[in-house]
Amino acid sequence: MKKLIALFAVSTLASTSAIAGVALSGTASVTYDDNGSLASATTHDADITITGTSGTTTLTATYDMHGTSLATEAVDLSTTIGPITVTADMFDVEETNVNDGDGDYLSDLVEPTDTGVSVALDAPIGDVTIAIDDSGDLTASGTFAGVSVAVTMGDATKTVVGASIAGMDIDVTNDDGATTWAVATTVGGVDITLDSENDISATIGLTGNELTVTSTASRAYTAATATKFDVAAADSFITVAVSRDLTSGATLAATYSSADDSLTLAASVAF
Structure with a gap:
């Protein structure tokens, strides 16, 4: 009997140790959309993320679980060997x-592959981190006098610059000659963002509620290319969203969009 108890204790300890490095998290939501002049619809979503850690190695896998079976959404592996970090999508x-x-891709044949492996070397080279992915693109990044800079060199040249200046967070990206930017700041308790496409949003907390007003600028028509369908022109529109955290642990949100004069109600929970 003592041997049986001892065996049970050992097996229990082994099981506990095996799951100690595994963490579960997820989200679930149900949404009602009156769709303006169209027929209303109710949708739901549930996702779970499994994170396994052993030493400096982490595997993160996310699954969509509101259907009849789990559907993989993402699997990422990261490990560190001295100054080298290897990340695999x-x-x-x-x-x-x-x-x-x-602007969807025409077919899977011309669609780029999302999987890949990158190797980053965090070496004392003037506070610069150097990374190279499996396509041969080289990225050098670092922070200098409070300004973060990342430069990617390869098939396409990309430069990303970010800085916090006088209470404003500024991000500028030049991707193969095309420049975009975004600015975020807080004025009188209101969080405001503005980007190069003239999109503006403002978020404010009101007695336990969070109110977000967003103005999305109009979009011009973009012709189809050899790999993508065209992008239709779109008028500007405004969305107004109000959300509140409930004592039950859920979050209730209501969103109005002038794009189709619709009202959406959503209840969600994260664990």
């Missing part, structure tokens, strides 16, 4: 290939 996301005016 192990899941190729299936993109939609529909000509619905939002």
Whole structure:
């Protein structure tokens, strides 16, 4: 009997130790959308993330679980060997290939592969981190006098600059000659963002509620290319969203959009 108890204790300890490095998290939501003049619809979503850690190695896998079976959404592996960090994106996301005016790829044949491996070397080279991915693109990044800079060199040249100046967070990206920027700041308790596409949003807390007003600028028509469908022109529109954290642990949100004069109600929870 003592041997049986001892064996049970050992097996229990082994099981506890085996799951000690595994963490579960996830989200779930149910949404009602009156869809303006169209028929209303109710949708739901549930996702779970499994994170396994052993030493300096971490595997993170996310699954969509509101269907009849789990559907993989992301699998990432990261490990550190001295000054070298190896990161592997192990899941190729299936993109939609529909000509619905939002610029989808024509087919899977021309769609880029999402999987890949990158190797980063964190070496004392003037506080610069150097990384290279499996396509041969080299990225050098670092922070100098409070300004973060990342430069990618390879098939396409990309430079990303970020800084906090006088209470404003500024990000500028030049991707193969095309420049975009975004500015975020807080004025009188209101969080404000503005970007190079003239999109503006403001978020404010009101007695336990969070109010966000967003103005999305109009979009010009973009012609189709050899790999992508065209992007339809779109008028500017405004969204107003109010959310509140409930004592039950859930969050209730209501969103109005002038794009289609619709009202959306959503209840969600994160664990």
